[in-house]
Amino acid sequence: MDLAEFEQAIENFIGHAGLWAPLLFIMLHLIRPLLFLPVIAVCIAGGFLFGFFQGAILSFIGLTLMSYISYMMINKFPRFRSKLAALKDKWFPDRNLTVSQVMILRVMPFVHFHLLSFYLMEMTNTRREYMYYSALGLIAPAILYTAFGRAISEFPWYTTLSMFLLLAAIFSFIDKWQSRKHKLDKT
Incomplete structure (x- = not known):
């Protein structure tokens, strides 16, 4: 089966699935962590299967629901909370992130x-408040991954690394700016 036949088979499946296709895609976002699928892979699939606009909206809905489930799991399961706290201490020791940095x-x-x-x-x-900031922070990944996910995954490694370094520089800039602002507020 070549790529054109595969694409046609996917289009036929979605055409016959009707309302179930978007619901199944949103469910894929919810079970994604259990399948060890990265967010970007599911959003790319959404763009491929549903097009940019519908794929981005469905990814946003799925990611927002996953955020809500995360909130519930973290509050309901102390062991899950402690594992995340340990991961936080490992990845970002002694650092308080801002909402902008999380986004x-x-x-x-x-x-x-x-x-x-x-x-x-x-x-x-x-x-x-959590859901507000969480949903706000999920708009960009849903749009970017859906629209540019395939292109990003096809970029040469040095272009992908450059994009990562640019995001890291923006993250660092916000961190320094917040530190200065905090010091000025203290005086």
Whole structure:
């Protein structure tokens, strides 16, 4: 089977699945962590299967629901919370991230989804506030991964590395800016 036949088979499946196709795709986002699939892979699939606009919306819905489930799991299972706290101490020791930094990290393809949810939980006071910032931070990855995911995955390694370094520089800039702002607020 060549690529054209594969694409035709996928289009036929989606055409026959009707309303079930988007629901199954959203469910894929929810079981993604159990299948060890990266967020970017599922969003790329959404762009391929549903097109940019519908794929981005479905990915946003799936990621937002996954954020809500993360919130519930972290609050319900103390062992899960302690594992995330240990992971936080390992990856970002003695560092308090801002909401802006978490949003930038959401765009980086291989940063742990639940760890970032944990950070947001620590920064917010209510579930509503958490969901607001979480949803806001999921808009960019849903759009970028759906629209540019395939292109990013096909870039040469040095282009991908350059994009990662650019995001890291923005992250660092926000960290330094927040530190200066915090020092000025103290004086």
